[in-house]
Amino acid sequence: QSALTQPASVSGSPGQSITISCTGTSSDVGGNNYVSWYQQHPGKAPKLMIYDVSNRPSGVSTRFSGSKSGNTASLTISGLQAEDEANYYCSSYTTSSSVFGGGTKLTVL
Amino acid sequence: QVQLVQSGAEVKKPGASVKVSCKASSYTFTSYGISWVRQAPGQGLEWMGWISAYNGNTNYAQKLQGRVTMTTDTSTSTAYMELRSLSSDDTAVYYCARTNRLRWNWFDPWGQGTLVTVSS
Numbered sequence: 001q002s003a004l005t006q007p008a009s010v011s012g013s014p015g016q017s018i019t020i021s022c023t024g025t026s027s028d029v030g031g032n033n034y035v036s037w038y039q040q041h042p043g044k045a046p047k048l049m050i051y052d053v054s055n056r057p058s059g060v061s062t063r064f065s066g067s068k069s070g071n072t073a074s075l076t077i078s079g080l081q082a083e084d085e086a087n088y089y090c091s092s093y094t095t096s097s098s099v100f101g102g103g104t105k106l107t108v109l
Numbered sequence: 110q111v112q113l114v115q116s117g118a119e120v121k122k123p124g125a126s127v128k129v130s131c132k133a134s135s136y137t138f139t140s141y142g143i144s145w146v147r148q149a150p151g152q153g154l155e156w157m158g159w160i161s162a163y164n165g166n167t168n169y170a171q172k173l174q175g176r177v178t179m180t181t182d183t184s185t186s187t188a189y190m191e192l193r194s195l196s197s198d199d200t201a202v203y204y205c206a207r208t209n210r211l212r213w214n215w216f217d218p219w220g221q222g223t224l225v226t227v228s229s
Contacts, residue, residue: 003153034214038154045204046146046154048217057217089154093214097170098144098156 004029004090004101011107017078020104022090023071030071034093037066037075040103041086049088050075082108111136113205113220120226121195128191129223131205138162138186144208144216145179145190147201156213157203160188163210195227 005023012018022029022037029035035053038046048057050066053073063078073092077084085108090101116130131143145157158169160179169177178191188205203223206216 034212036215038216045219045222046206046216047219048215051215051217091154091156091216093212096168098159098213100146100154100156103153 004092004099006088006090006101006104008102009105009107011109012080013109014080014082016080017076018080018106020075020077020088020090020106022073022075022092022101024073024092024099025071028092028094028099029068029073032093033068035066035068035073036091037064037073038089038091039084039086040089046089077106080108084108111207111218113207113218115203115205115220115223118224118226120228123196123227123229125195125227126191126193127195127225128189129203129205129225131188131190131220133186133188133207136207138181139183140210142208142210142213143179143181143188144206144213146204146206146216146219148204148222149198149201152201155201157190159208159213161210162188168213192225195225197227199225200227201225 037050040046053068054066065076088104112134114132139162142161144159160167162181180189206219
């Protein structure tokens with residue numbers, strides 16, 4: 001199973017909004033509604049931010065939102081804050097495995 | 110709060126095996142599954158497989174089939190991941206994560222990670 005495609009890096013200024021894309025195929029992203037997103041700060045374990053395309057776990061800021069169109073899922077972070085600077089990974093369920101994206105480094109300028 | 114605590118760092122020689130433990134607390138262990146994910150130095154995340162603590166079913170990543178075994182001990186709420194025939198390519202931080210008991214569609218929370226170094 002090939003990795004999902006994410007941009008290597010994105011950046012934005014405090015208060016702005018950014019969107020990270022995650023492109024797969026009809027066998028993964030496009031084939032179900034089981035896309036999730038993870039935030040990982042350096043040296044730390046990943047943290048679930050969005051599950052099942054657009055659901056936010058309890059405790060995750062409402063500034064984080066997810067969506068999907070066809071084979072591409074997206075994570076949007078509004079009102080950027082310095083603490084949002086991290087690596088972000090998407091993941092998609094398939095009937096045989098789970099596949100991750102290569103990761104996107106978010107820089108808050 | 111829900112917590113997964115993993116065993117400590119390991120150093121292994123090529124060809125050896127490693128077994129990492131993941132002890133769960135503050136939730137009903139058998140109502141969920143456990144997935145294992147690894148991260149090589151400076152690299153992204155790689156899903157290794159899943160075990161349902163509910164019924165013991167497993168599903169392993171194709172590239173690791175035959176080398177990995179995932180088990181659970183429901184009496185101690187602990188999951189284990191054993192990886193055999195280690196090579197330098199297996200050097201990574203290994204994470205366990207709670208997941209759905211029927212499918213591997215989300216991972217939350219994650220353990221703190223266990224660094225496995227394979228070196229002669």
